[in-house]
Amino acid sequence: MNPKYRRLFIIILIVFTIALATQLVLIALRDNIIYFFTPNELKIKYGDNENIKRKIRVGGLVLENSVVKNNDIVNFTITDNKNEILVVFNGQLPDLFREGQGIVAEGNFKDNKLIATQVLAKHDENYMPPEVADALKKNGAWKGDKDK
Amino acid sequence: MIPEIGHIFLILAFVSSIMQITYWTYNTKNLNLLALDILKNGVLINCLFILISFSILTYSFVVSDFSLLIVSNNSHSLKPMLYKISGTWGNHEGSLLLWVLILSSFTFWVSKKKQINNNLLFSILGVQTLILCLFLAFILFTSNPFERVETIALEGRGLNPLLQDPGLAFHPPMLYIGYVGLSVSFSFAVGALITGKINKEWAQQIRPWISISWSALTLGIALGSWWAYYELGWGGWWFWDPVENASFMPWLIATALLHSIRILEKRLIFVNWCILLSILGFSFSLLGTFIVRSGLLTSVHSFATDPSRGVFILIIMIISIGGPLILYALKSSIFKEPKVQFNLLSKESALLINNLFFTTATATVLIGTLYPLFLDALSGAKISIGPAYYNATFAPIMTPIILLMAIAPFLNWGKGKSKNLLKIIALLTLTSLIAAFSLSTINGSSIFAIICGTLSFWLFVGVISDFFVKIKETKLKITKMGSIFLYISKIGIGMNVAHLGVAIFLAGITGEQFFKTEFSGRKNIGDTFYIEDKLLEFKNFQTLKGPNYQSEMATFTLYQNNKFIGYLKPEKRFYPTEQSQTTEAAILTGFWGDTYVVLGDGDNQSGWSIRAYFNPLVSWIWSGAFFMALGGLLSFFEHKNITKKNIRLT
Numbered sequence: 043m044n045p046k047y048r049r050l051f052i053i054i055l056i057v058f059t060i061a062l063a064t065q066l067v068l069i070a071l072r073d074n075i076i077y078f079f080t081p082n083e084l085k086i087k088y089g090d091n092e093n094i095k096r097k098i099r100v101g102g103l104v105l106e107n108s109v110v111k112n113n114d115i116v117n118f119t120i121t122d123n124k125n126e127i128l129v130v131f132n133g134q135l136p137d138l139f140r141e142g143q144g145i146v147a148e149g150n151f152k153d154n155k156l157i158a159t160q161v162l163a164k165h166d167e168n169y170m171p172p173e174v175a176d177a178l179k180k181n182g183a184w185k186g187d188k189d190k
Numbered sequence: 191m192i193p194e195i196g197h198i199f200l201i202l203a204f205v206s207s208i209m210q211i212t213y214w215t216y217n218t219k220n221l222n223l224l225a226l227d228i229l230k231n232g233v234l235i236n237c238l239f240i241l242i243s244f245s246i247l248t249y250s251f252v253v254s255d256f257s258l259l260i261v262s263n264n265s266h267s268l269k270p271m272l273y274k275i276s277g278t279w280g281n282h283e284g285s286l287l288l289w290v291l292i293l294s295s296f297t298f299w300v301s302k303k304k305q306i307n308n309n310l311l312f313s314i315l316g317v318q319t320l321i322l323c324l325f326l327a328f329i330l331f332t333s334n335p336f337e338r339v340e341t342i343a344l345e346g347r348g349l350n351p352l353l354q355d356p357g358l359a360f361h362p363p364m365l366y367i368g369y370v371g372l373s374v375s376f377s378f379a380v381g382a383l384i385t386g387k388i389n390k391e392w393a394q395q396i397r398p399w400i401s402i403s404w405s406a407l408t409l410g411i412a413l414g415s416w417w418a419y420y421e422l423g424w425g426g427w428w429f430w431d432p433v434e435n436a437s438f439m440p441w442l443i444a445t446a447l448l449h450s451i452r453i454l455e456k457r458l459i460f461v462n463w464c465i466l467l468s469i470l471g472f473s474f475s476l477l478g479t480f481i482v483r484s485g486l487l488t489s490v491h492s493f494a495t496d497p498s499r500g501v502f503i504l505i506i507m508i509i510s511i512g513g514p515l516i517l518y519a520l521k522s523s524i525f526k527e528p529k530v531q532f533n534l535l536s537k538e539s540a541l542l543i544n545n546l547f548f549t550t551a552t553a554t555v556l557i558g559t560l561y562p563l564f565l566d567a568l569s570g571a572k573i574s575i576g577p578a579y580y581n582a583t584f585a586p587i588m589t590p591i592i593l594l595m596a597i598a599p600f601l602n603w604g605k606g607k608s609k610n611l612l613k614i615i616a617l618l619t620l621t622s623l624i625a626a627f628s629l630s631t632i633n634g635s636s637i638f639a640i641i642c643g644t645l646s647f648w649l650f651v652g653v654i655s656d657f658f659v660k661i662k663e664t665k666l667k668i669t670k671m672g673s674i675f676l677y678i679s680k681i682g683i684g685m686n687v688a689h690l691g692v693a694i695f696l697a698g699i700t701g702e703q704f705f706k707t708e709f710s711g712r713k714n715i716g717d718t719f720y721i722e723d724k725l726l727e728f729k730n731f732q733t734l735k736g737p738n739y740q741s742e743m744a745t746f747t748l749y750q751n752n753k754f755i756g757y758l759k760p761e762k763r764f765y766p767t768e769q770s771q772t773t774e775a776a777i778l779t780g781f782w783g784d785t786y787v788v789l790g791d792g793d794n795q796s797g798w799s800i801r802a803y804f805n806p807l808v809s810w811i812w813s814g815a816f817f818m819a820l821g822g823l824l825s826f827f828e829h830k831n832i833t834k835k836n837i838r839l840t
Binding site: 048051052055056059060063066067069070071073074075076077078079099111114133134137138 | 423531532534542543546547550553554557561571572573574575576578579580582583586587710711712770771772773788790791799801
């Protein structure tokens with residue numbers, strides 16, 4: 043291939059690949075983004091009786107005395123001190139899950155409950171998921187940084 | 191007193207690096223051998239100073255000197271020795287000190303290379319020292335590891351128990367060797383821009399550095415993933431977590447560079463592209479280091495941060511990435527490439543496509559990693575991007591690369607006709623069709639499982655055939671077993687081994703992703719349950735005391751076909767110092783798969799909640815990565831032999 047055609051070939055290849063990749067990225071972003079809400083934001087945005095089709099994440103503090111374990115199914119309430127949401131989770135809770143701890147639950151919102159597929163508590167006892175910290179700061183429930 | 195000595199040596203290294211940079215800028219125009227020698231000695235001095243400083247910090251951790259802030263925050267006198275030592279880099283300040291130690295060692299290593307042209311070497315050492323200087327400033331002004339506390343605690347707070355693990359003790363050093371190794375190829379590129387000269391020797395000399403850092407990165411990433419698999423207790427091994435991505439992006443760029451540098455070495459074309467990739471590779475390393483360190487993205491790895499660090503980080507990034515990119519824009523046009531012609535079906539085209547796909551793949555990962563940040567900054571919406579995004583973008587882009595990977599070794603350079611090509615494609619297609627068919631007959635198989643498994647098989651056949659073709663082409667008769675190794679070292683099989691690693695890795699993914707079986711339920715002592723064809727019996731439950739934790743341990747006996755296979759002992763550990771709990775999964779690794787058992791809550795009345803998995807071929811994932819790293823290392827040594835031979839000839 044002489045250099046002129048080579049350049050043409052390279053350009054076509056690059057344009058094609060980038061177009062393809064952009065398409066893939068756009069589709070993937072449309073379908074696979076998971077939005078994060080605090081219980082209050084969720085109530086404001088979707089009211090009480092709406093089912094949200096896509097997966098969401100809800101973050102906040104685990105309400106004291108709200109954890110009920112029934113065999114492998116765990117029920118607990120996440121609060122941002124303004125609103126609360128009941129979470130139902132069937133699975134192994136992370137080691138750092140405890141009452142009063144900031145956590146994030148991911149799953150489908152149905153009949154006013156979050157059917158969680160995953161519960162995230164980060165791997166540091168003093169750690170607060172930043173989304174939760176931000177949200178709590180915003181509505182004044184933040185108690186300041188604990189000592190680090 | 192002793193920590194202060196460490197601090198002083200760190201300051202001395204900083205001062206000496208500033209002096210060297212001044213000297214370097216002053217002498218760049220009229221370089222003489224004396225100036226080069228002075229700079230070389232300076233590099234040695236930096237390296238020694240930092241080594242002393244690092245040793246003193248390690249010593250403080252070993253003797254548990256709690257008057258140091260980071261020791262009292264990250265160590266404990268009862269901690270096992272290995273974790274006292276690894277505690278040195280298990281925190282922000284210490285890990286940066288390790289970073290500069292590796293950087294200065296690499297710089298010293300380069301300065302010992304006699305083959306490198308003097309002008310180029312002078313520029314390389316200058317650039318390396320500049321990076322070192324920036325990092326030393328960052329450590330000294332924002333993250334001093336030798337900071338004292340006013341009231342000395344009697345006992346430290348301990349290291350995060352999750353990090354007390356042999357896999358993780360060596361994960362950061364390995365990763366850092368990879369990151370920092372890429373600084374050498376970066377400096378080679380900047381050096382070429384400064385001196386304005388590039389030739390085949392340049393490509394030959396840069397390649398081993400890329401190989402070695404690529405290997406280290408591969409191992410580092412694999413160690414991290416292995417740790418996540420057995421320590422986090424849900425059996426996953428890769429989560430597309432931002433921090434994982436941060437180490438994966440430099441790896442992708444380094445992979446692209448490792449391939450494109452071959453064209454440069456052979457044909458002296460794509461000079462600018464290689465220089466750009468070298469700069470990008472280290473830029474992504476910096477981005478990787480800082481994404482983790484700045485707390486910009488959150489994850490297991492993020493440490494507490496303060497805003498002054500963020501600004502400093504930004505300055506370092508601008509100087510060390512922006513500078514070279516401007517230099518590149520100004521000077522890259524000086525490199526004249528020879529008019530080389532090549533076929534559409536040639537190694538050049540194949541390597542070019544490889545590069546195109548690898549950089550595109552990097553871009554998709556970059557978008558997935560940074561998009562949530564941008565969206566947060568622009569609209570305040572909080573989102574997260576999970577594995578689904580990457581499965582939909584990264585995987586399809588990688589598929590053609592794997593297809594190409596099996597064929598590319600059979601293509602010729604330039605315009606030569608490839609003799610075996612049609613035969614090989616026929617062979618690959620035929621065997622892969624058989625593989626696809628057999629995969630489809632397995633229970634629970636899906637279309638993606640078939641694609642993934644077939645790709646693995648396709649590549650495997652390609653690699654093996656290439657190996658035999660190579661052996662045949664040497665036209666040597668293998669008489670003794672010992673001579674096999676001689677031939678192998680002659681033909682160079684680093685590439686084959688690395689590609690074989692990819693095939694093994696893909697097989698591992700196929701097994702783990704698509705054929706996993708899971709059991710969960712409540713079991714009491716004496717109960718039995720099946721997972722696949724394996725029978726597990728809950729034998730007993732006991733409480734134990736470890737060196738710095740208390741443990742609850744269950745014992746399971748594993749039988750297969752009524753034969754005793756082994757014991758599985760999952761634990762729940764409680765670390766009183768850190769007030770935290772960890773789950774230690776029990777794993778019985780086999781060639782065909784792992785049996786993985788996790789102990790949950792419970793008591794002897796209602797039983798314990800038990801989760802068990804059978805993960806087929808999962809250990810192939812890390813064996814694959816190991817083979818890739820080994821391949822990189824082999825090509826590092828093969829290359830050494832080749833350059834030595836060349837020198838002897840001339």
